[in-house]
Amino acid sequence: MVKTYHRPAKLEEALRLVADENDKNVPLAGGTTLALNVRGVDGLVDMSALGLSYIRLDNRSLRLGAMTPIREIQRSEPVRQAAQGIISESAKNYLTALIRNRATIGGILAAGNFWADLATVLVALDASVTIRGAAERTISLEEFIKNGPRKSLGGGILTEVVIPPAAAGAQCGYSRLAKVETDISIVSAAVCLVLSGKTIRSARVAVGNGSRPIRLPDLEKSMAGQTLSAAADLAARKVPSISAESDIRASAEYRKEVAAVLVKRLLI
């Protein structure tokens, strides 16, 4: 049962509280998950005074403070300008405006909400996350997702998400399929391409299978040197081999097939 509420002004203090062995204190971001379930939590460590809500353009990289609400990311001008607007567009598709005003980028990643289209887009854009525990570590978002939030965080606090600049001349696109606009996507896909004349020089492809983003490095490699229509044929053949699960929204088979269609349509 929650007994105490802390609002530290320093990250070191927040880390100390979260690491406390006598009390089970947890970091509090937007609170939209914690408000619904605080079982086993003794203390809330409100991170709103830590100065972690910001969007900065730094050497063409975008730095998003972990406490930045999703709707601010969606509406930020530098974010709209980046990667043909796909970060902003995928942020807009995260649940509802009322939730986007509170839920934070750090909160959705720490809570393991990897079904979010924003996660698919961030993986396609090679984003990394910075975690502060006893020391500071930066790992790729792909690795964070693969190891899961609990292991990746190791009791620390996610402080920042960094999105590197896309390769010079890269063209990015994102697409989704959902039952209604505010529902979680059945599948999502994001592609970034660098073209050299009529052929692809390099590509990054990520597909959201309804649960989490999957990068397709084999497909990316095989697309190099191909025309867009040849790459679309490759996608149609290779994307259906992703893993996917069946749930109330769609069957695994449907997801695999439609994911291939989304990637194909992003190419041609």
Place this chain on the structure above:
Amino acid sequence: MKLNVAINGEAKEFDIHPKDMLLDVLRDDGYTGVKRGCSTGDCGACAIILDGKAVNSCILFAAQAEGGKITTVEGIGNPKVPSPVQREMTDAGGIQCGFCVPGIVVSATALIDENPEPTEDEIREALDGNLCRCTGYVKQIEAITLAVKETRKTRGARLGVA
């Protein structure tokens, strides 16, 4: 613990528990225009404006609002002096049972305060967390579009907000 907030322009202090939700604190203090539909962040009936942003008060720890400026539907207008959004919601037929309406008025008001000339897409985006089981939304979006026109004339005349 103590909670100090300004509600509709009035400074207030509450004794709260760290696990209290803002929705309960507001309703217990008489702000019953803030509705409880689901308690899980799904319906938007409990929407309030906190420091300029429309949020669900049912999934907000009251303590998170410390030092904040809160606007509830009561602070937006009343039957005698309705705000443009409230007037147009009535006139354009955006209200049937009315349960969702405080939340819709709050979301629309936060939008117009921030962006006085929203497009229809922007209105739809700002309202995507407000469920209405009666109207089908069309009349509500019409009403808000009319209110945008109306606010061109009356901007700044809202009650209770400095």
